[in-house]
Amino acid sequence: MKKIDVTEAIFAIKKDRELTWEAISDAIGMSIVWTTSACLGMNSFTEEAADKLIKYLDLPVDSKATLLENPTKEWDKAVPQDPLIYRLYEVVGVYGDTLKEVIQEKFGDGIMSAIDFTMDVDKQEDPKGDRVIVTLNGKFLPYKAW
Amino acid sequence: MKKIDVTEAIFAIKKDRELTWEAISDAIGMSIVWTTSACLGMNSFTEEAADKLIKYLDLPVDSKATLLENPTKEWDKAVPQDPLIYRLYEVVGVYGDTLKEVIQEKFGDGIMSAIDFTMDVDKQEDPKGDRVIVTLNGKFLPYKAW
Amino acid sequence: MKKIDVTEAIFAIKKDRELTWEAISDAIGMSIVWTTSACLGMNSFTEEAADKLIKYLDLPVDSKATLLENPTKEWDKAVPQDPLIYRLYEVVGVYGDTLKEVIQEKFGDGIMSAIDFTMDVDKQEDPKGDRVIVTLNGKFLPYKAW
Amino acid sequence: MKKIDVTEAIFAIKKDRELTWEAISDAIGMSIVWTTSACLGMNSFTEEAADKLIKYLDLPVDSKATLLENPTKEWDKAVPQDPLIYRLYEVVGVYGDTLKEVIQEKFGDGIMSAIDFTMDVDKQEDPKGDRVIVTLNGKFLPYKAW
Amino acid sequence: MKKIDVTEAIFAIKKDRELTWEAISDAIGMSIVWTTSACLGMNSFTEEAADKLIKYLDLPVDSKATLLENPTKEWDKAVPQDPLIYRLYEVVGVYGDTLKEVIQEKFGDGIMSAIDFTMDVDKQEDPKGDRVIVTLNGKFLPYKAW
Amino acid sequence: MKKIDVTEAIFAIKKDRELTWEAISDAIGMSIVWTTSACLGMNSFTEEAADKLIKYLDLPVDSKATLLENPTKEWDKAVPQDPLIYRLYEVVGVYGDTLKEVIQEKFGDGIMSAIDFTMDVDKQEDPKGDRVIVTLNGKFLPYKAW
Amino acid sequence: MKKIDVTEAIFAIKKDRELTWEAISDAIGMSIVWTTSACLGMNSFTEEAADKLIKYLDLPVDSKATLLENPTKEWDKAVPQDPLIYRLYEVVGVYGDTLKEVIQEKFGDGIMSAIDFTMDVDKQEDPKGDRVIVTLNGKFLPYKAW
């Protein structure tokens, strides 16, 4: 089985049993964002999480090796087009230099890691329209001089 | 004066007086992220913020009209290259579909606005290496059927 | 079933029964533009519209879940080539800066939403050649300062 | 003088005298959209409109020949980035095939001209947020068989 | 049947019976260029031409609806590579600005339509090497001011 | 002097004396298309044509060497944007494969030269709207087998 | 059969019988470079060469029509990546302007034809490492003035 096959199996079961990502992530004891990304094939499962997922969703046994595999992380288009994803790309374009100024003022010359990194999505209820809260949390890595 | 001229004037004064974006944003009573982006020419100032900025930095009087102007928001390359900015682009690439799944599960079919939108940067101290916390806060906009 | 499968089923039935988009949209009580876009898989159906469509076209029952799914909105080429679509792209290119000037003069700094958005197509009869009237109607969203 | 020089002169006078595009278009008796696009150098002036504009804005006499010149219509990036303009591009991407289906169902095989074409922008007041109305009006051109 | 299926059927029969585009276009009473383009799926047939083509080539009956369909006109690469086609692209690149100067000097500000358009190919015999004559014939469309 | 300097000088004199390309080409005894392209710097002048042009327009003497220089033929964008030029590009895209079929049916395997090549533009008056006639005339070059 | 099918058949037989391109080209009496390119589907066979090839390799009879067909010459990527092919591309990039200077100094304004063109590959033995000799031989085509 390839990553894509396991992903399609998960989607089919999720649709059939009318599950949510929240329920799946609760069942394996991980966050909803990480769980979804790993089910989409963009992160490798830990052994424990894989076992729980297979049990919860009744996935075939040989999907375990696939869930543990290190993914090749790639995306389709250099500039994304789906409006939800494009808006995030636009934020990076419009505020990229700003974030560089502010992060480096607070931390020194370096970057926010996208590897030692977690992300969360929350809902803030608001009478004028609910708000989406996305929180990125990455380790600061200073540039090295040698 | 064009946006770029005012931006260069602000940078020169900031360097000369050894100011920080934090000090500048405190002086005008706005957040550090928004202030930096507006000084970089990516947002238009409110009249009040423009007046305070001009006073605090002793900018020339005719910079006011420029600060109030609506910017054309553009960026240099479709795929950013500076490592700090690229990591954010990579997050959008790797987690774009995940965010779409999670946000639409929580909110229904629609997007997070990048216009009715705010963003903050915080520092989380950590003995294993400090962490950068970036928080995006955008209004949820449901797609309309007609 | 995937979005594309339902779209192909709709096209086959439409061709076979010699239906028009106008007839289909009348049957489900929605506008012709929205109905066509949703049948093409670019918008998600409301439950009511999905039920009516399935009934009117005798679509298979399991197409309902697919019609309700949130689509990933993507298109094939960054610069469209079909002459009808290219002319619209050309209008955006030639008049983009003009629309920015005029809309922001009338409304302030902000954008026309493409999410809280409707569109209509009308025919204006004219002895020198009929005219196509396309009307875009989007909520104005002001940029936020914070 | 080149188109760009006249455009910059118009912008400087407009800013200095605090004029609006609406005032300028009223003064020359043309629509606001066309006037703005012609001032931005994307359309050629008629002799009458050029004379009125020069008189109203006190432009130099030799700007007339430039205003009458046929422009080369080009834009900076294949995919626009300013959020206001991008949303229009997105509409073309998301609804391009839909417009092709609907226009050709109503008119037959052919296109909406972007040359024999006019466009208007209106403001629709709405307590839930004002709405931008953009109306495209282009002659239908049927494909020729020979 | 899709456009591509009918095109492949036509090519197979043409090869099998050793027909030429000239013979096919004579049989349906249309020009060779238009006939070839319509057989390649780049133009829609008139009902009369479709009936004659189906009869002449013994195409299946259900190909008629497909021949009448409005095609989506797209091509593979932004810059063509086959040497015959590239040379035409090169002509547009090398002489594009020249044609703009000459056409607009003769006709005023506007364009040559590619929709209300016909094209012919002729052979000019020449002892130093025969010459290809390609004639483009398009309606002049003046830009509209409004 | 560089090609671009001579081109700008020619444009300035042409505008100043209100000349046309037709008048200039008559004065040097060459076709209007070739003359315009050579004045735009896309073809090298023959010595005779250069002498006549310099005399007719009172160009500086040292422009002669520049007029005789072999140009580097390049254009700005892979896909042209000005509507007049784009329509020609579109014709190549839509009819490229058709022209390959028709030319190679008439001449055998080979191409139409864009070097041993001439082009003309004519005006065909028509009560329903004048028509632009562009005629390409290129030597057929058969592929060589060796 | 399509070009690609015949190419695959030739490769299979060549591998199976352990033939070389040299042997195949000797058998059909053509050069190795042309023979290889024609077997790869990038040139059309003459009738005589096709007959000899079919006989030598025992290709199916209906491959003849395919071998005679005029190919559409296209390649996969605008910038080639295989190191052997990239080096040739690099030579064009590094020495392109040089070749233009030298060829036009020797021949006048014009180009080297890639159609009336032959190419050969030879091996020059050398104790310091054998050398590859590639010889391009194309007819000079002078630009035409008209």
Add this chain to the structure above:
Amino acid sequence: MKKIDVTEAIFAIKKDRELTWEAISDAIGMSIVWTTSACLGMNSFTEEAADKLIKYLDLPVDSKATLLENPTKEWDKAVPQDPLIYRLYEVVGVYGDTLKEVIQEKFGDGIMSAIDFTMDVDKQEDPKGDRVIVTLNGKFLPYKAW
């Protein structure tokens, strides 16, 4: 002085004294292709060649250090447009796979070096039209296994 400054100085003197690349290369005792490329700034001069060139052309003394500098070899466009250079690019595209087959059949797995490389241009007189002979001569480099 930068490479481009020395190149422009050489071109100016060459034009002024009506020199040829052949004369210049004879004067410095190197081939015409290498000399031209080095004068265009695409190769570094040996000390001896630099001294001879400076003497022959009366270049300023400080141009020597510039002539000796290692150039950064870059070109303007991924796909060249000038017809003479494009034809060479086309040869690489059309015959790239063929050259890979033939060179690797003759030499084994490896490439032709573009660094340990020379190139020559010759004129072959021919009553049917003179021919350009371009000879590439590069060391064969076998891939290493380790």
Add this chain to the structure above:
Amino acid sequence: MKKIDVTEAIFAIKKDRELTWEAISDAIGMSIVWTTSACLGMNSFTEEAADKLIKYLDLPVDSKATLLENPTKEWDKAVPQDPLIYRLYEVVGVYGDTLKEVIQEKFGDGIMSAIDFTMDVDKQEDPKGDRVIVTLNGKFLPYKAW
């Protein structure tokens, strides 16, 4: 069999028997980097290495000819996206000019060969986090003057 088929067979056996690249490379007596690249189809096997690999992994006999074949070396995207590979691309972007300065200062004008080339990966244990050591070893090739 094609390269991709043999690669897939190797991956399946490796996964099934839980082998490592290190074990496979030890079995055939070659380095781990070269072995992996050759198994991925990016290098051709020597006869000896192919025999050992087939024996060790029980590959089908006819895979030998495929392992010996010269690969076409291509990759999917001009800018890689997987984070591990992108970081290497970023190193080339950030340090490319630096490496040019340093290598050419140490060796003279020329390049590091990517053909006469070996590469190794080592693990350096470190309490603050283990470090990856990648060593590139390529022959210096001086540019030739002729």
Add this chain to the structure above:
Amino acid sequence: MKKIDVTEAIFAIKKDRELTWEAISDAIGMSIVWTTSACLGMNSFTEEAADKLIKYLDLPVDSKATLLENPTKEWDKAVPQDPLIYRLYEVVGVYGDTLKEVIQEKFGDGIMSAIDFTMDVDKQEDPKGDRVIVTLNGKFLPYKAW
């Protein structure tokens, strides 16, 4: 002063005094690769290194603030063209997947940091041609699950 101004000043002094990068790096007590990259504006100086550099090269005092500034790291072209740099890009393309396999086999799922990273260049003398040794040394960063 901007980064580019300081870089140009350093280059001018280095050329004038005939210094090497090795001498400069020795003078400031840092490695040659890091020193060169920082002088090229691709890394920020530590205060100590900046002081030493200014003293050693007699740079103007106000260059210090510029040397300390955090650079924006960008490069000119997505695919580099200078042969020395291209070969490194080619190594990433050809061996990218291999490095992913080998590094992740040795370290687990994660990447080699390009931030907590050093690089060295050495010369290995060899009678068959000296060899360039480039050593990359980056911290391994494991992906985080959350």
